[in-house]
Amino acid sequence: MNYRHAFHAGNFGDVLKHLVLVELLTRLTAKDKPLLFLDTHAGRGRYDLDSDESRRAGEAKAGILRLAAAGALPPAAQRYMEAVRATDPANAERIRFYPGSPRLAAQLLRPLDRGALCELAPREAAALRQEFAGDRRFAVHERDGYEALAALVPPKERRGLVLIDPPYEAQDHEFGAIHDALGRALERWPTGVYAIWYPVKLSGSVQRFHEALLQRGVERLFVAELCVHPRDSRAGLNGSGMAIVNPPWQSDLAIAEALPAVHAALSPGGAGDTRTAWLRGS
Numbered sequence: 001m002n003y004r005h006a007f008h009a010g011n012f013g014d015v016l017k018h019l020v021l022v023e024l025l026t027r028l029t030a031k032d033k034p035l036l037f038l039d040t041h042a043g044r045g046r047y048d049l050d051s052d053e054s055r056r057a058g059e060a061k062a063g064i065l066r067l068a069a070a071g072a073l074p075p076a077a078q079r080y081m082e083a084v085r086a087t088d089p090a091n092a093e094r095i096r097f098y099p100g101s102p103r104l105a106a107q108l109l110r111p112l113d114r115g116a117l118c119e120l121a122p123r124e125a126a127a128l129r130q131e132f133a134g135d136r137r138f139a140v141h142e143r144d145g146y147e148a149l150a151a152l153v154p155p156k157e158r159r160g161l162v163l164i165d166p167p168y169e170a171q172d173h174e175f176g177a178i179h180d181a182l183g184r185a186l187e188r189w190p191t192g193v194y195a196i197w198y199p200v201k202l203s204g205s206v207q208r209f210h211e212a213l214l215q216r217g218v219e220r221l222f223v224a225e226l227c228v229h230p231r232d233s234r235a236g237l238n239g240s241g242m243a244i245v246n247p248p249w250q251s252d253l254a255i256a257e258a259l260p261a262v263h264a265a266l267s268p269g270g271a272g273d274t275r276t277a278w279l280r281g282s
């Protein structure tokens with residue numbers, strides 16, 4: 001396990017992932033009933049964009065920092081930006097501490113909700129534990145997120161969101177692990193909301209990933225993709241996507257409305273594109 005998210009925090013992949021996360025949690029918390037947020041690959045919770053890793057990689061400059069400099073944004077993108085700024089007072093003027101998925105969730109969950117944060121790398125898990133030491137809504141689990149998913153669902157609340165955001169150190173292996181874990185979770189909890197981040201490199205592998213998801217008993221599947229390089233370019237990561245099982249009502253419309261403006265901000269030369277589609281149900 002060599003992956004360190006500090007190198008990538010706030011990049012274009014995080015922007016898509018976290019915009020969708022904020023949108024899903026905003027919709028889910030609008031209902032007056034408790035929920036569970038389960039983050040299978042949580043990271044350390046918060047990233048200092050002035051750290052050596054972040055500065056060296058410089059990925060936030062082509063991601064969140066571009067969006068922060070954009071003008072008026074559609075509502076879902078605006079809500080995401082507000083959540084980013086609200087997670088840390090130092091972010092009000094200039095975004096310095098970029099919130100990972102756990103911190104964004106902490107911003108949106110209510111006192112009646114619960115968060116379960118799984119992180120396998122000891123150093124990241126220790127930082128995460130420290131970050132959440134004072135927040136009784138959250139439990140940090142230093143364990144394999146796929147295993148935890150099978151063990152922790154269905155939650156007693158019967159409502160909630162699972163974020164699956166692995167490092168993809170070996171892409172095909174990771175796709176297989178996701179399909180298996182999701183299949184097991186859906187058998188136990190078919191009504192949960194599941195959001196899975198995936199890299200967009202070559203379109204053939206994305207299509208195979210989607211097809212395999214559909215074979216796992218998924219009844220409603222919406223996908224949202226944001227690419228900042230031409231699809232199929234061999235440059236490496238061309239963009240990323242979120243596959244959302246059972247998205248809450250109208251979250252699909254809000255995400256679809258937001259993505260073109262986000263793409264314009266992140267890809268000033270116009271390279272790449274956005275795509276939203278229901279692959280099953282609606």
Ligand SMILES: C[S@@+](CC[C@H](N)C(=O)[O-])C[C@H]1O[C@@H](n2cnc3c(N)ncnc32)[C@H](O)[C@@H]1O
Nearest residue numbers: 005041042043100101119120121144145165167
């Ligand atoms: C992409 S990062 C997560 C970022 C985080 N979800 C966010 O949005 O801020 C992936 C994380 O998964 C951790 N990890 C790798 N394999 C894991 C596993 N099997 N179970 C749980 N965590 C794992 C890595 O150490 C890394 O911190």
